[in-house]
Each structure stands twice: as structure tokens, then as C-alpha cells.
Amino acid sequence: MHALGAVLAVAGTLLLSGAPSAAAQPPTVIEQLEQNRIVRLPGAVATLDDARVLAGLPANGRVLLAPTSGLPDLGALRSWAHAAGVGLTVVEGLWIESPLRKLPLATADENTLRRVLTTHDVTDAVLGKQSPAPATVPATAAQLDQLPVSRPRAGVRVARSPEPFVDYASGLAARSPGVLIVVAHGDWLEFAGPGADQAEHARDATYGPALLNRGRPTDVVDTVLARLAEPARPIFDLPRPERFEFKSVVMYVAAGTAAATIGMWLLFLYLRRTLRRLDAGVAMREERAEAYLRLEELGDLLIEVESNGQAVDPRIAERLATARTLFDQAHTPEAMAAVREIADEGLSAGREEKR
Known part of the structure; x- marks a missing residue:
């Protein structure tokens, strides 16, 4: 009886307490960034001097080292960083995206390229600094x-x-x-x-x-x-034209007249479409140039604010990040004009903050 009572007591305790809890899930990337200023994901190839980076990061700065394959939830990370007021720097492989600007390593000088590809150390790039490779x-x-x-x-x-x-x-x-x-x-x-x-x-x-x-x-x-x-291809590697002999002058004159008439009509249609495309192309180049100048000006403004030891307004950094993302996706003059307007909003806010 005592044994039966003990079994019933244990069973009752289990029923009251419910089923055992599932195994604890590993923390998400965002949870790791909330707890750590530098987060390394499995497979990340880039390296950092943690002490230098931690000393040089602003108070709200975070660095995420990700593998070359990239992050499927990069948009969610950007949204979280904006909402939380976090200056997030993401390093995918050896490609760096910071709150201030995108830093493709392919645009670096040869010495910087040699140093980073040799050591995979992106400390200076994350901190926005440049240092030459050691002498060989x-x-x-x-x-x-x-x-x-x-x-x-x-x-x-x-x-x-x-x-x-x-x-x-x-x-x-x-x-x-x-x-x-x-x-x-x-x-x-x-x-x-x-x-x-x-x-x-x-x-x-x-x-x-x-x-x-x-x-x-x-x-x-x-x-x-x-x-x-790969074998080198000769520049002038075209077949010699075959010898052409006239068979009937009248036949070729008639065929040529018909071909010329059709050709003139087709040329008219082609020129009309070409002029339309040229007009759109000129407008696109002008809007792209204006948007690019605005992005550079806004990036320089944020760098100036940080260099003076002032805190960067997250709204201005968000405007820059949004404008740079849309700049890469804009393929029409209207879309590029929208990018310029977003950058202008950041510039207006930045100038007000400087006052």
C-alpha cells in the first residue's frame, strides 16, 4: 500500500507540473548581439583584434562576423539595429557593411588587399582606418x-x-x-x-x-x-570574304530598291526608339550622379560627427543605410530620385544636429 501511494503521488506531481520542457534552443543572432559587442558565427573567415575593436567602437557599436555564404536574415538584423539604435557592422566573408558606408574589399589598394587576403584581419577596415601591409x-x-x-x-x-x-x-x-x-x-x-x-x-x-x-x-x-x-585569341581572326560575282544587274537593282525602302523604314523606327532610350539614359545618369554625391556627402557628415566625439543620430545613419541599399536596386530615374530624397532627409537632419 505504501508503495502504491508513492507511485500515485509521483504521478500526480507530474500531471500538475505538466510535460517536461523542451531542450533549450541556442540563442539567435540578435540575442547574441544584445549580449555581446562582437559576435562570431560558425564558418566566419575574417579575424579581428578584439581589444582594438572594442576600444574603437562607439558605445552602441556591434560587430557581426558571418561566413562567406552570407546571412539570410540580414534585413531583419538591419531592422533590429535601427529599432534598437545599434550601429551594426556586418562582415560577410571579407565583405564589410558598416553604418557609415559599404566597404567592398575589391576597391582597396593593392597593399591593403594583400594584407587582408593574407591574414583575413579586417580590424582596420571595421574601424574605418587604413594601414599598409608590412614590408616583405x-x-x-x-x-x-x-x-x-x-x-x-x-x-x-x-x-x-x-x-x-x-x-x-x-x-x-x-x-x-x-x-x-x-x-x-x-x-x-x-x-x-x-x-x-x-x-x-x-x-x-x-x-x-x-x-x-x-x-x-x-x-x-x-x-x-x-x-x-586559355589560348589567346588573335585580334584579327576573321575569315576572308568570298569573291562576289554579279549574275543579273536588273535583279540586284530591284532587290536593292526594295531592301532600301524597307531599311529606311526600319531605320526610322530604330532611331525613334534609340532617341527615347537616350533621353531615359541621360536622365538616369544625371539622377545617379546626384544621388551618389548626396550619399558621399552624408557619409562624410557622419564621419565628421564621429571624429568630433559626438554621438551619431541613429535616424541619420538609418537614412544613409536605406539610401545605399536602394541605390544598388534603383534602375530608373524615378527610383534614383527617391534615393536622392532619402539622402537629403539625412543631410537636413545632420545639419540641424550640428547646429
């Missing part, structure tokens, strides 16, 4: 002896540097004359030997689309070597 030092004979290098294949030898900013390529080229040397420093490539100039052009052509498309370059060595292997 020649590799010693001992370093060259210990570096694994592939066997020559199609006149190319490839190696991966274990140390940043050490020039292995020149030393390896001296040891392997007549062979193109490719040395990978992280995602950055150095070349030496015959064909080095063409290899650098192929490297730059590979970096541009990847870095402008919110990410980082992948498979750089294979892509560059594939570009170098």
Missing part, C-alpha cells in the same frame, strides 16, 4: 629548403607559404629558372618567373568578382592557372 622580407636559404613545392607541371610550380609577408617566390624562381612560381599566402598569390605579369592580371580578374559579391575568393590557384591556360 626575402626568404632565407633554410626557409626555401623547408618549403614544400610541387613538381613542375606545364611550366608551373606551386607552393603555400607558412609565413605571411615572406618572399618565397623570388628565391624559388632563382632555383627553378624558366618556370612560373606561384606562392599562396592565405588567399593572396605572389608570382615570379616567366609569365608573372600575365599571372598577376589573371589573379586580379579572379579577385574582383569574388570580393565585390559579398565574399572571399576560393580556389584561387586553380582559377588563375585555368585562366593562364
